[in-house]
Every structure is written in structure tokens, then in C-alpha cells.
Amino acid sequence: MTDYFYSNGKLLLSGEYAILDGAEGWAIPTKFGQGLKITPSSSGILTWKSLDVDKNTWFKASYTLADFKQLSASDEAISKTLIGLLQEARALQPAFLSESAGCAVETELSFPRNWGLGTSSTLINNIAQWAKIDAYSLLKKTFGGSGYDLACAQHDHPILFKIEEGQAVVRKANPTLSFVDQLYFVYLNQKRNSREAIAAYRKRSINKLELTTKITEITSALIRAGSLSEFERLLNLHEHILSTALDVRTIKEQLFSDYEGSIKSLGGWGGDFLLVTARKNTFDYFKAKGYSTIISYSDMILKN
Missing domain, CATH: 3.30.230.10 (Ribosomal Protein S5; domain 2)
Structure with a gap:
């Protein structure tokens, strides 16, 4: 059998x-x-x-x-x-x-x-x-x-x-996002080793309680965001806080400083997928820079 x-x-x-x-x-x-x-x-x-x-x-x-x-x-x-x-x-x-x-x-x-x-x-x-x-x-x-x-x-x-x-x-999370059609995942053309990323983070001497408190607050606010502008503000804040904690520039600062929307790293910074908020030129912008794997939120998430 x-x-x-x-x-x-x-x-x-x-x-x-x-x-x-x-x-x-x-x-x-x-x-x-x-x-x-x-x-x-x-x-x-x-x-x-x-x-x-x-x-x-x-x-x-x-x-x-x-x-x-x-x-x-x-x-x-x-x-x-x-x-x-x-x-x-x-x-x-x-x-x-x-x-x-x-x-x-x-x-x-x-x-x-x-x-x-x-x-x-x-x-x-x-x-x-x-x-x-x-x-x-x-x-x-x-x-x-x-x-x-x-x-x-x-x-x-x-x-x-x-x-x-x-x-x-x-x-169970119940996101109340009315703008999911403006959220996309962009693949960075390289995979980040999770264990190496975790090891590097563990070596950082930072206030972990302060970090976890701030990130938890942002998580709660993200799933309740009532507008794309509020969602983008929270994504940007999340990136800034982690950038400071890791002493690493955000991926937007490194590669996409002229992009009008928000860009957030997912997983180990420097690889895997990004979460981006769409603008009129989103597909053309990322493809011109060599990033052609772009998947909508709706096409990525498992629908139960």
C-alpha cells in the first residue's frame, strides 16, 4: 500500500x-x-x-x-x-x-x-x-x-x-486587506541559507526585548491596515527597525532606491523573495533590472 x-x-x-x-x-x-x-x-x-x-x-x-x-x-x-x-x-x-x-x-x-x-x-x-x-x-x-x-x-x-x-x-490570521491586488512577490534570483542568516543574527548584541515588542506591534498593525499607504508605512518601519538591528542596509537602499513603492525583504535578508507594493511600472521596473519572477499575492497564497 x-x-x-x-x-x-x-x-x-x-x-x-x-x-x-x-x-x-x-x-x-x-x-x-x-x-x-x-x-x-x-x-x-x-x-x-x-x-x-x-x-x-x-x-x-x-x-x-x-x-x-x-x-x-x-x-x-x-x-x-x-x-x-x-x-x-x-x-x-x-x-x-x-x-x-x-x-x-x-x-x-x-x-x-x-x-x-x-x-x-x-x-x-x-x-x-x-x-x-x-x-x-x-x-x-x-x-x-x-x-x-x-x-x-x-x-x-x-x-x-x-x-x-x-x-x-x-x-489563525485574518488579514483585512482591501488592496491585495497591489501586492507582489519578486524573486531576487538567489537563495539565502537560513541557518547562516540565523547564525549571523545570533551574534548581534542588541536589545531583543525592544526588538520583539516593536515587531509584534507592527505585525498586529499590518494585518489590520486599512489602506495601502498605511500598509506601506508599516513595511518601511519594519525594514528600518531590522536594518538597524542587523546593521545591514535595506534591500531597497542597496538595489532599488528609485522604486516608488515599498519593498520588504522576506526570510534571510539578501535572498529569496521580496514583498513589493505595486505601481504602474512595477513589472517593467523589476524586469529591466533582471528580476523576472514576479508573482501576485493571490497567485502565491494557498486559498482554503
Whole structure:
């Protein structure tokens, strides 16, 4: 009997970095995600194949079932990460694959790998579902991070997410935005390594309580913004506060200083997607600068 699991991708619209220290962030599950299919076999081993959005194989490997020892792999670094996930899953659930006669696993992304919409988080959540374990526990033992991406993987609506006493607290967000047709996501043509971005933030000596308080207030105000101008003011304020905390110029200052609308970094600063507010020349402006992947808010967000 074939098993199948699916997890949603993610975008954090407010709260990046500060969410690690208790700020409340606004996140959306995307209509893009990753599936995981498990087909039983009598091979005596675990075979793994990962497909990209075009159904091309970008990783394949095979492992023993007893201890997930690598038998073959097309990429050593990816294989090492996968082995770690599988071993930690078994540590949390000793029965995981303990009586299997073999299985073939196939994962498939519905978005390009370099988009940064959660290749890792969707995999973690899918493995957790497969092993019948808590996804946050698996995340903590492997990749680390706040866990908002797992919450997006598991929910089919916008969320408010925060860490409270070490635990994830998830609430349904109900944005009352009348101007969503003027919101777009622009891909920066490069993916930022989340773990490196988090490590750099952790080294900063700043007032974390002040930062988290301000960012939480902005998050609350953003989802209630009654006009595009108010929404833009809040986006600009969020960028200014994080720019000061990180000692990094905003992406608008770095690359798009002459753009008339607001631009906000999402995730690790310097990569992945931007949230931009539209003007008449939005598409022409970004395409002229070499950024041709532009997705509307409505085309990105998962509609429940």
C-alpha cells in the first residue's frame, strides 16, 4: 500500500529574525509545496529519489534499513543531511521502518528549488507525518529555527506565529486587506541559507526585548491596515527597525532606491523573495533590472 504525504510551502511576511526571540510574525502557506510518496518493496533497502518541479531527478540514493547506512548517493552533502533526518526520526520513534522489507521513496516539489519556499521544512514535515512524530521535535534536533515554516506546512490559512516558553503558538490570521491586488512577490534570483542568516543574527548584541515588542506591534498593525499607504508605512518601519538591528542596509537602499513603492525583504535578508507594493511600472521596473519572477499575492497564497 502506497502512502502519500504533502506539506505547504511558506513565506514569512513579518517578523523575520525577531521571531526567533519571541516576536509574533505573520506567515502564509503557499499554493506551492512538496509531496512524499512511499511505496513498499521487497528490496531490503530504502531507495530515495527527489524530483524537481519539472519532474527531473535532482537527488537519488539508497540506504540500509537497519541504520540508514548509505549504499549510494548522487550528492554526499544532501545524503548526509537526509541520513541525519532519518536517524533522528527513528530516535523519536524507534518503530519507524523497523519492520519494513524495503521501500521506495519519491519526493516531488511544485516550485523551483532555489525559490526558498521551504524545500527543507516541507521535507521535515513530511518525514514527521510518515514516522508519526512531532515535526517541531524533529526540526529542533536537526535544522533548528523558529518553526513557523512547519506551521505553514501544516495549516491551510494565513497564521500568526510566535515562540512562547519554548513552544510554538499558532493562531489563525485574518488579514483585512482591501488592496491585495497591489501586492507582489519578486524573486531576487538567489537563495539565502537560513541557518547562516540565523547564525549571523545570533551574534548581534542588541536589545531583543525592544526588538520583539516593536515587531509584534507592527505585525498586529499590518494585518489590520486599512489602506495601502498605511500598509506601506508599516513595511518601511519594519525594514528600518531590522536594518538597524542587523546593521545591514535595506534591500531597497542597496538595489532599488528609485522604486516608488515599498519593498520588504522576506526570510534571510539578501535572498529569496521580496514583498513589493505595486505601481504602474512595477513589472517593467523589476524586469529591466533582471528580476523576472514576479508573482501576485493571490497567485502565491494557498486559498482554503
